[in-house]
Each structure stands twice: as C-alpha cells, then as structure tokens.
Amino acid sequence: MNNDAEDQKLLNKLSAELERLDAQYDDIPAPSLPAMQQFLAAEADRRRSQSRRELLLFLLAAILLLSIVLTVLGFAPAVYWVIQAVIPLAVLGGLAAVKVRQRREERGQ
Amino acid sequence: MDEGTLELIRQAQQGDAPALAGLLREHYNFLFKYLIKATMDPSLAEELAQDTMVRAMEKIGNYNGTSAFSSWLITIATRLYIDRKRRWKRESEWLRRERGAAAIRWRFESRNMEWSDVLDALSRLPLPQRVAVLLKHYYGYSYEEIGSIMEVPSGTVKSRVSKGLQQLRKELKEDE
Structure with missing residues (x-):
C-alpha cells in the first residue's frame, strides 16, 4: 500500500475518533447567560483593581529610583556614569540569553 | 457568520456587556x-x-471580522495554550499530560465505550x-491560516503536520 493511501486511512480514522471524542462532551452545558455576565463583570473588576495596584507600585518604584539617582548624581557623579553603562549592558545580555533559550526550547519541541 | 452573531459582535464592540456575554456563551461549547x-x-x-x-473580552474591539469569530477564538486559545506551555517545567508537563489523557479515558470507560489507540497516540x-x-x-484550515494562528511560517506548519502524521503512524504500527 503506498504512503498516500496509508495517510488517507489514518486521517479517516483520526477524524472518526475525534468526532467520537467530541460526542463525549456534547452534554457539557455552556454557562448560563447570567453566570457568564457575572464572570465577565467580576473579571473586569479584578483587572481594573490589578492595573490600579500595578500603576501605584510603578509610581512608587519610579519615585524611589529617581530619588536614588538624584542622590548618587549629587554626591558621586562618577558612580552614576558607571551605572549608566553597566545596566543597559546587563539588560541586553539578559535579553540575548532569553532569546537563545527560547530558540533551543522551540528546536527541542 | 449569521446576522444575529454580527449584530451581537457590533453591540459587544460598543461596550454592551450582555451582548458580549451572549456572544461568548454562544461559542463556549465550540471553543x-x-x-x-x-x-x-x-x-x-x-x-x-x-x-x-x-x-476576548479585553480584545473584542480589535476583532475586525476578516476571519470567522470562532476562528478568532481558536487563535486566542491556541496562543494562550502555547504561552502557558512555555512556562511549565518538563516534569510537571509529563504528569499533566498523563492526568489529562486519563480523565478523557475515564469518560469513555464510564460510558462503556472503548478507548481509542489513535486518541492515545x-x-x-x-x-x-x-x-x-x-x-x-x-477543522480544515489551510497551512497559511494555521501559520497565522500559531504565529509561525506556513512551511513550519507543513513540516509539523507531516511529522505529526508520521509519528502517529509509527505509534499505531507499534501498537499493532
């Protein structure tokens, strides 16, 4: 039997089995309309409060960093300029490492 | 897409919460x-x-109607699945897969139906x-459509489909 015929036979079997699998979940009820509305409203609320919290955290962290930077700049300008060079380099290195790892994982899959 | 669904989409995009809930509910079982x-x-x-x-609730404003609403949901769901999978560690991934297949097998067996080698593979x-x-x-999507759903070139999809079928064939032969 050639490969095409074998493939066709496999695909027919696969489709039939997937239909059988679908049928197993035919009786799963979709959530009721009020339940769906409630779920979406609760989720929208949760997202809103989460973004408020994140914004607040971001502002606090920004204020803290800014005060540190200004203090360092005032007392030790040389240290400040070294940090300006080291941090971008570290970030770029980290990003490159993540990219390489992702590629390896994708190749592994 | 029927007119009712299009109308629901239009209303949902204008911020109508009950329309959005109805639209998502309508597609829940398919998804x-x-x-x-x-x-x-x-x-x-x-x-x-x-x-x-x-x-989908967050991005409904971005849905532009170029594909069916169900295809848009499949795209979101597939990308969420791929993202989640990237975060799992290899060991827990194996355990999860075994547990998942066992739950489906149990559903078959509890209804006195035979579990399938093809689904197992x-x-x-x-x-x-x-x-x-x-x-x-x-689902009958083209290689290009699947590439856009999975965010990979269509050539990659073609090779994944072919490798997948090859692997299925191999496993089924081993079981025989």
Missing part, C-alpha cells in the same frame, strides 16, 4: 471542544476556555504537531 482535542486534558481545557473568554504528540494536525485535518 471547549476544540480545547479538549488540542490539550487532551479536560480541566486544562476548561481553564483555557475561561482565559480565552477574558482575553494523538495525546502523546508534542503540542505544536498535535495542534497543527488538528487544525489542518479536523
């Missing part, structure tokens, strides 16, 4: 069944279906191959 087949894990399928609903395929085979040969 859940897709996720069952893609993940082979009912509890994961349920979690991802809920996450997809939430993401499908559940063991790596995610990219399983989803590519499913979208191509069960």
Whole structure:
C-alpha cells in the first residue's frame, strides 16, 4: 500500500475518533447567560483593581529610583556614569540569553 | 457568520456587556471542544476556555471580522495554550499530560465505550504537531491560516503536520 493511501486511512480514522471524542462532551452545558455576565463583570473588576495596584507600585518604584539617582548624581557623579553603562549592558545580555533559550526550547519541541 | 452573531459582535464592540456575554456563551461549547482535542486534558481545557473568554473580552474591539469569530477564538486559545506551555517545567508537563489523557479515558470507560489507540497516540504528540494536525485535518484550515494562528511560517506548519502524521503512524504500527 503506498504512503498516500496509508495517510488517507489514518486521517479517516483520526477524524472518526475525534468526532467520537467530541460526542463525549456534547452534554457539557455552556454557562448560563447570567453566570457568564457575572464572570465577565467580576473579571473586569479584578483587572481594573490589578492595573490600579500595578500603576501605584510603578509610581512608587519610579519615585524611589529617581530619588536614588538624584542622590548618587549629587554626591558621586562618577558612580552614576558607571551605572549608566553597566545596566543597559546587563539588560541586553539578559535579553540575548532569553532569546537563545527560547530558540533551543522551540528546536527541542 | 449569521446576522444575529454580527449584530451581537457590533453591540459587544460598543461596550454592551450582555451582548458580549451572549456572544461568548454562544461559542463556549465550540471553543471547549476544540480545547479538549488540542490539550487532551479536560480541566486544562476548561481553564483555557475561561482565559480565552477574558482575553476576548479585553480584545473584542480589535476583532475586525476578516476571519470567522470562532476562528478568532481558536487563535486566542491556541496562543494562550502555547504561552502557558512555555512556562511549565518538563516534569510537571509529563504528569499533566498523563492526568489529562486519563480523565478523557475515564469518560469513555464510564460510558462503556472503548478507548481509542489513535486518541492515545494523538495525546502523546508534542503540542505544536498535535495542534497543527488538528487544525489542518479536523477543522480544515489551510497551512497559511494555521501559520497565522500559531504565529509561525506556513512551511513550519507543513513540516509539523507531516511529522505529526508520521509519528502517529509509527505509534499505531507499534501498537499493532
């Protein structure tokens, strides 16, 4: 039997089995309309409060960093300029490492 | 797409919450069944279906109608599944897969139905191959459409489908 015929036979079997699998979940009820509305409203609320919290955290962290930077700049300008060079380099290195790892994982899959 | 669905989409995009809930509810079963087949894990399928609903709620304004609403949901769900999978560690991934397939097997057996070798082999395929085979040969999408759903070139999809079928054939021959 050639490969095409074998493939066709496999695909027919696969489709039939997937239909059988679908049928197993035919009786799963979709959530009721009020339940769906409630779920979406609760989720929208949760997202809103989460973004408020994140914004607040971001502002606090920004204020803290800014005060540190200004203090360092005032007392030790040389240290400040070294940090300006080291941090971008570290970030770029980290990003490159993540990219390489992702590629390896994708190749592994 | 029928006129009723289009109208619901229009209303949902204008911020009508009941219309959005109705629209998502209408597609829930279709989405859940897709996720069952893609993940082979009912509890994961349920979690991802809920996450997809939430993401669809956030992005409904971006839906432009170029593809069917159900295809848009499949795209969101597939990307969420791929993202989630990237975050899992290898060991827990194996355990999850075994548990997922066992739950489906139990559903078959509890109804006195025979569990299938093909589904068993499908559940063991790596995610990219399983989803590519499913979208191509069960849902009938083109290689280009699947590439856009999975964010990979169509050539990659073609090779995943072919490797997936090869692997299925091999496993089924071993079982015989």
